[in-house]
Amino acid sequence: AQSVTQPDIHITVSEGASLELRCNYSYGATPYLFWYVQSPGQGLQLLLKYFSGDTLVQGIKGFEAEFKRSQSSFNLRKPSVHWSDAAEYFCAVEHAGKSTFGDGTTLTVKP
Amino acid sequence: NAGVTQTPKFQVLKTGQSMTLQCAQDMNHNSMYWYRQDPGMGLRLIYYSASEGTTDKGEVPNGYNVSRLNKREFSLRLESAAPSQTSVYFCASSESRGLGGYTFGSGTRLTVV
Numbered sequence: 766a767q768s769v770t771q772p773d774i775h776i777t778v779s780e781g782a783s784l785e786l787r788c789n790y791s792y793g794a795t796p797y798l799f800w801y802v803q804s805p806g807q808g809l810q811l812l813l814k815y816f817s818g819d820t821l822v823q824g825i826k827g828f829e830a831e832f833k834r835s836q837s838s839f840n841l842r843k844p845s846v847h848w849s850d851a852a853e854y855f856c857a858v859e860h861a862g863k864s865t866f867g868d869g870t871t872l873t874v875k876p
Numbered sequence: 877n878a879g880v881t882q883t884p885k886f887q888v889l890k891t892g893q894s895m896t897l898q899c900a901q902d903m904n905h906n907s908m909y910w911y912r913q914d915p916g917m918g919l920r921l922i923y924y925s926a927s928e929g930t931t932d933k934g935e936v937p938n939g940y941n942v943s944r945l946n947k948r949e950f951s952l953r954l955e956s957a958a959p960s961q962t963s964v965y966f967c968a969s970s971e972s973r974g975l976g977g978y979t980f981g982s983g984t985r986l987t988v989v
Contacts, residue, residue: 799977799978801977801978801980806982806983807982807983808880808966808968808980808981808982808983809919809966809968809978809980810980811977811978811979814976814977855918855919862926864921864978866918866919867918868916868917868918869918
């Protein structure tokens with residue numbers, strides 16, 4: 766069965782610092798990969814997605830993610846974090862019509 | 877704005893009461909989903925509808941029923957609410973099952989007392 770692991774439950778970074786959120790998946794083939802963001806009291810919003818091709822994908826709000834097949838990873842990055850980026854971030858995989866979400870990483874941004 | 881609309885946003889039920897959560901999307905998406913989100917358990921799929929006229933069970937279907945009323949609307953019904961169904965419920969849609977990612981509604985916070 767496919768699975769998604771987000772190793773970091775909670776991350777704190779200073780405003781202006783860089784950010785990397787980790788995501789590892791377990792599946793034999795390359796699934797479709799997604800990152801979502803959830804602000805308090807809101808639904809999830811799609812940040813970016815990877816289906817095939819260029820392994821570095823750009824998303825909204827200045828986020829990017831890199832797919833590394835050898836490491837079964839799809840880590841989310843942002844060069845300079847803003848206070849408004851404080852939220853919960855979910856990695857998700859989709860294969861054969863079935864979606865699996867990670868348990869999420871909560872990002873706190875220090876002023 | 878285009879998107880997924882859920883009603884109500886908040887609801888308190890007594891054990892044994894019934895209710896229907898409504899969801900509508902205006903993006904002409906084929907597939908629709910109901911998830912519940914609980915602390916420490918992530919998002920769990922309750923039911924989904926791959927296309928109009930079809931519905932299938934997800935990971936945690938017990939205690940729920942769904943209706944795909946038309947292409948736009950997908951409702952979730954709790955026939956006899958239990959405290960274990962206290963959760964935040966999200967409806968989502970996608971062009972077709974799995975492709976392009978999901979668009980989520982803003983959620984319904986349900987408390988069963």
